[in-house]
Amino acid sequence: MSDRQKHIRNFSIIAHIDHGKSTLADRLLEKTGVVSAREMEEQLLDNMELERERGITIKARAVRLVYQAKNGEEYIYNLIDTPGHVDFNYEVSRSLKACEGAILIVDAAQGIEAQTLANAYLAVDNDLEILPVINKIDLPSARPDVVKNEIEDIIGIPADEAPLISAKNGTNIEDVLEAIATAIPAPSGDENAPLKALIFDSYYDAYKGVIIYIRVIDGKITQNTTMKMMSNGKEFEVVELGYLNALGMTPCQELCAGEVGYVTASIKTLRDTSVGDTVTDKFNPAKEALPGYKAVQPMVFCGLYPVDGARYDDLKDALLKLQLNDAALIFEPETSIALGFGFRCGFLGLLHLEIIQERLEREFNLDLITTAPSVIYKITKTDGTTMNLDNPTNLPNPSEIASMEEPFVSATIMSPTDYVGNIMELCQERRGVFIDMKYLDETRVSIHYDMPLNEIIYDFFDDLKSRTKGYASLDYELASYKESKLVKLDILLNGEIVDALSFIVHTDKAYARGRRIAEKLKEVIPRQLFEIPIQAAIGNKVIARETVKAMRKDVLAKCYGGDITRKKKLLEKQKEGKKRMRQFGTVEVPQEAFMSVLKL
Amino acid sequence: MMKAGLYFHIPYCVRKCEYCDFYSISDLGSQQTYFEAIRKEMEGYRYKNILVDSVFIGGGTPSYADAKEVESLLERAREIFSFSPDTEITIELNPKTFDEEKLLVYRRSGVNRISMGLQSANDDELSKLGRIHTAKEFLSSYHLLRKNGFSNINTDIMYGLPDSTVTTLQKTLTFLKELDCEHISAYALTLGEDSPLYQRGYRFPDDDGVYEQYRLVCEMLSDYRHYEISNFAKVGTSPCRHNLKYWQRAPYLGFGAAAHSFYENCRWENPADIQGYIKQMERGAHSLITNISAEEAMWETLMLSLRTDSGVSFSQLPEHFWEQNRSLLQQYEAHGYVKTGETGFSLTEDGYFVSNSILTSLKLDTLHNQ
Numbered sequence: 001m002s003d004r005q006k007h008i009r010n011f012s013i014i015a016h017i018d019h020g021k022s023t024l025a026d027r028l029l030e031k032t033g034v035v036s037a038r039e040m041e042e043q044l045l046d047n048m049e050l051e052r053e054r055g056i057t058i059k060a061r062a063v064r065l066v067y068q069a070k071n072g073e074e075y076i077y078n079l080i081d082t083p084g085h086v087d088f089n090y091e092v093s094r095s096l097k098a099c100e101g102a103i104l105i106v107d108a109a110q111g112i113e114a115q116t117l118a119n120a121y122l123a124v125d126n127d128l129e130i131l132p133v134i135n136k137i138d139l140p141s142a143r144p145d146v147v148k149n150e151i152e153d154i155i156g157i158p159a160d161e162a163p164l165i166s167a168k169n170g171t172n173i174e175d176v177l178e179a180i181a182t183a184i185p186a187p188s189g190d191e192n193a194p195l196k197a198l199i200f201d202s203y204y205d206a207y208k209g210v211i212i213y214i215r216v217i218d219g220k221i222t223q224n225t226t227m228k229m230m231s232n233g234k235e236f237e238v239v240e241l242g243y244l245n246a247l248g249m250t251p252c253q254e255l256c257a258g259e260v261g262y263v264t265a266s267i268k269t270l271r272d273t274s275v276g277d278t279v280t281d282k283f284n285p286a287k288e289a290l291p292g293y294k295a296v297q298p299m300v301f302c303g304l305y306p307v308d309g310a311r312y313d314d315l316k317d318a319l320l321k322l323q324l325n326d327a328a329l330i331f332e333p334e335t336s337i338a339l340g341f342g343f344r345c346g347f348l349g350l351l352h353l354e355i356i357q358e359r360l361e362r363e364f365n366l367d368l369i370t371t372a373p374s375v376i377y378k379i380t381k382t383d384g385t386t387m388n389l390d391n392p393t394n395l396p397n398p399s400e401i402a403s404m405e406e407p408f409v410s411a412t413i414m415s416p417t418d419y420v421g422n423i424m425e426l427c428q429e430r431r432g433v434f435i436d437m438k439y440l441d442e443t444r445v446s447i448h449y450d451m452p453l454n455e456i457i458y459d460f461f462d463d464l465k466s467r468t469k470g471y472a473s474l475d476y477e478l479a480s481y482k483e484s485k486l487v488k489l490d491i492l493l494n495g496e497i498v499d500a501l502s503f504i505v506h507t508d509k510a511y512a513r514g515r516r517i518a519e520k521l522k523e524v525i526p527r528q529l530f531e532i533p534i535q536a537a538i539g540n541k542v543i544a545r546e547t548v549k550a551m552r553k554d555v556l557a558k559c560y561g562g563d564i565t566r567k568k569k570l571l572e573k574q575k576e577g578k579k580r581m582r583q584f585g586t587v588e589v590p591q592e593a594f595m596s597v598l599k600l
Numbered sequence: 601m602m603k604a605g606l607y608f609h610i611p612y613c614v615r616k617c618e619y620c621d622f623y624s625i626s627d628l629g630s631q632q633t634y635f636e637a638i639r640k641e642m643e644g645y646r647y648k649n650i651l652v653d654s655v656f657i658g659g660g661t662p663s664y665a666d667a668k669e670v671e672s673l674l675e676r677a678r679e680i681f682s683f684s685p686d687t688e689i690t691i692e693l694n695p696k697t698f699d700e701e702k703l704l705v706y707r708r709s710g711v712n713r714i715s716m717g718l719q720s721a722n723d724d725e726l727s728k729l730g731r732i733h734t735a736k737e738f739l740s741s742y743h744l745l746r747k748n749g750f751s752n753i754n755t756d757i758m759y760g761l762p763d764s765t766v767t768t769l770q771k772t773l774t775f776l777k778e779l780d781c782e783h784i785s786a787y788a789l790t791l792g793e794d795s796p797l798y799q800r801g802y803r804f805p806d807d808d809g810v811y812e813q814y815r816l817v818c819e820m821l822s823d824y825r826h827y828e829i830s831n832f833a834k835v836g837t838s839p840c841r842h843n844l845k846y847w848q849r850a851p852y853l854g855f856g857a858a859a860h861s862f863y864e865n866c867r868w869e870n871p872a873d874i875q876g877y878i879k880q881m882e883r884g885a886h887s888l889i890t891n892i893s894a895e896e897a898m899w900e901t902l903m904l905s906l907r908t909d910s911g912v913s914f915s916q917l918p919e920h921f922w923e924q925n926r927s928l929l930q931q932y933e934a935h936g937y938v939k940t941g942e943t944g945f946s947l948t949e950d951g952y953f954v955s956n957s958i959l960t961s962l963k964l965d966t967l968h969n970q
Binding site: 527528529530549550551552553554555556557558560561562563564565567568570571574575578586 | 607609622656658787788790807808810811814829830845846852854858859860861862867869890896899900903904928931932935937952953954955956957958959960961
């Protein structure tokens with residue numbers, strides 16, 4: 001190990017959502033002086049507008065801190081941020097691959113939650129040293145000793161020495177900074193070996209092209225290096241490399257084994273660099289690539305369509321740009337009778353879907369229509385062939401289907417014991433199969449269910465939160481496919497199927513869902529010149545019906561004294577409003593109708 | 601010789617009605633200057649050789665202003681323009697704002713048509729609206745008009761009033777029919793979003809309720825020709841010649857604050873307030889003129905013609921309009937919104953009441969691709 005390496009620590013912070021990950025990151029930045037108090041903006045690492053609003057970290061970030069330890073030595077800390085939501089486990093593991101250790105934050109009042117555990121297991125799987133930190137000790141309900149025991153009993157790591165902090169108030173942050181140096185191992189790796197660097201993130205910059213974030217495992221990369229991507233053999237001359245600061249980038253001469261930084265190389269094509277790939281030196285290549293990341297499997301699919309059909313290409317470009325650093329997002333072109341040309345997109349979960357949709361709308365200024373989300377169903381046809389179905393529209397005729405399977409997840413819910421009844425009721429309603437229940441201590445339980453994924457993607461999490469006053473936490477992973485009685489539910493407006501609203505549902509749920517959707521559509525579809533029947537149907541059988549009454553009044557009674565201009569403007573405005581509607585035969589459906597149906 | 605209607609706007613009112621969001625003031629102190637400004641504005645048309653066959657003096661409440669000013673206005677107009685012998689000259693009056701003496705002046709000046717606001721025959725509704733008269737006071741004003749030989753009278757009513765029902769409206773309509781006036785304007789009450797009337801806790805009928813009241817108006821006025829969305833002419837008498845010009849895109853010149861003009865395919869609008877208007881006239885400036893493009897003219901034709909029972913004729917719009925909208929129009933006809941005749945189409949009474957939706961659904965490509 002070189003002297004340089006001895007003074008480097010690469011780590012992530014992992015935590016259940018709201019346990020204080022971003023706040024601690026801010027404090028570390030502040031205490032190490034990379035950001036002055038004046039520059040300190042709340043939750044500096046979460047710099048996507050959307051992340052700030054939702055209070056979650058969506059994309060991994062990295063930042064370099066310099067710390068003067070009590071032993072008089074100077075350390076370089078590379079903090080690699082991770083997302084906290086269950087949808088983004090994949091990205092967490094991506095960040096962890098670039099680290100030797102992880103700070104595990106546990107809320108002193110809430111204790112271990114579902115994602116605390118899930119993230120801790122990810123860290124263990126990646127051979128990381130875990131440094132437990134107990135946060136929010138300033139809360140009146142804080143019970144650090146109970147939480148220490150939980151950490152030791154449930155996760156099985158010693159917690160006696162865990163720093164007790166309040167990230168909010170800045171209490172005992174020094175303890176964390178010291179512990180990083182002592183508890184987390186320095187990176188190893190041979191500076192003289194051929195270059196091997198892991199791309200753990202990347203994004204597109206309009207001036208510099210693709211900027212990749214790397215962790216150098218072996219060897220070194222310099223300004224004279226000709227990089228070679230080991231997955232596809234593409235070569236690039238390094239233009240600039242450097243360290244990632246909280247407030248920007250600092251160019252440097254070289255990045256050596258153990259170090260974290262960025263590289264630009266005039267990479268113009270988004271697809272030429274993929275996260276998880278290994279960078280090597282063209283003239284001194286490594287023999288084999290790093291293990292990289294296992295390909296991520298999207299679990300939720302939906303169609304995305306531009307409201308204005310002419311912006312199809314803009315949507316395509318935007319999806320390509322987002323995909324650059326979000327390998328979990330996949331898409332391919334599809335067409336809908338109702339919506340025209342768009343893309344079938346795959347996501348990690350419903351939150352991922354919503355975030356992508358919002359980013360497309362905000363960052364790329366697109367108006368979108370989203371179709372009902374679907375999971376992947378496995379269908380065995382009567383002729384013995386099988387198919388994977390991610391778009392309900394493509395469901396074969398029921399007479400050709402021998403059997404259908406749907407994905408089940410293994411779900412872990414942690415909660416105070418008070419809500420066990422509510423949770424079980426909810427899981428039962430959502431067709432969950434009870435596996436077991438374990439007491440974490442006298443007041444908290446961990447409940448396991450096998451749940452159909454298609455029940456989880458429809459606001460299960462929101463429902464869980466509301467039935468447990470926000471106390472329950474959820475984590476899940478794909479478990480298996482099981483045969484199930486499934487049907488396609490169609491929605492008809494004025495007697496015509498709107499393909500974009502069709503979805504697959506369990507037979508027992510079809511009636512209630514159909515009725516709820518019909519009722520909701522009745523609310524959101526404005527009255528029009530003709531009465532609009534709304535029907536929910538399985539095959540030819542109508543299971544719910546509502547009617548939007550015909551509009552009776554839409555008139556400008558008075559045009560006083562020949563003021564035609566005012567009337568013209570009002571009508572123009574009304575006409576503009578109609579452009580935001582989708583026309584199905586004679587029925588105009590507002591964009592909001594599609595979104596509102598997703599939430600049912 | 602170019603033919604045109606003249607509109608004079610007199611923005612003075614005893615007090616502002618609760619529902620009104622037009623500009624008006626109650627202080628008559630400026631009226632001499634104001635009328636002088638109007639006369640000055642007219643001067644610009646001297647020697648233009650314009651033939652006038654309709655005049656409308658509206659407001660505001662023109663009868664609140666000095667009748668002599670109205671008289672001199674009309675005198676000056678006759679000097680500047682050529683008046684056709686049968687020119688329709690309308691003045692708007694409100695009950696309690698005029699006496700026999702004023703009426704004599706109006707008659708002497710050639711006024712031959714009166715438009716007077718009743719709005720409702722229910723006194724509690726009148727007071728909610730902030731009207732200055734009762735139903736009984738309207739009636740005596742009305743009789744005074746008849747007594748003084750006015751044989752062409754329009755009465756304004758409104759429906760969809762606060763706390764109104766079909767029953768209260770029925771009372772107004774019964775009252776109205778006994779008047780046997782030549783012309784009726786019936787407007788659905790339309791309020792601005794921040795109208796003070798909304799703050800008073802009244803119950804307003806919803807769209808279905810207003811529609812029901814509209815149907816009652818149509819039924820009870822079946823002996824009148826429903827020639828425009830809000831206008832009814834007694835069978836055997838003529839519609840308002842001046843107002844028809846608005847719908848038929850015939851030229852009209854508007855004088856006074858907030859007055860609108862349409863002349864030689866141009867539209868303009870005077871400053872809305874009295875002082876702004878007077879200043880503009882003193883500077884001798886003209887309001888900003890907007891030239892109406894061919895596409896816009898087509899859209900205007902459609903939206904204005906469809907307000908009337910004559911509708912729009914095939915020859916007024918390009919052939920592709922009919923091709924693009926044929927199936928839609930057929931559907932509208934099947935639903936009773938549209939009547940198609942040999943020369944064109946028009947809206948039915950139900951069609952009038954949803955005319956915005958019909959208009960905005962029709963394709964008029966040349967305009968809406970812009």
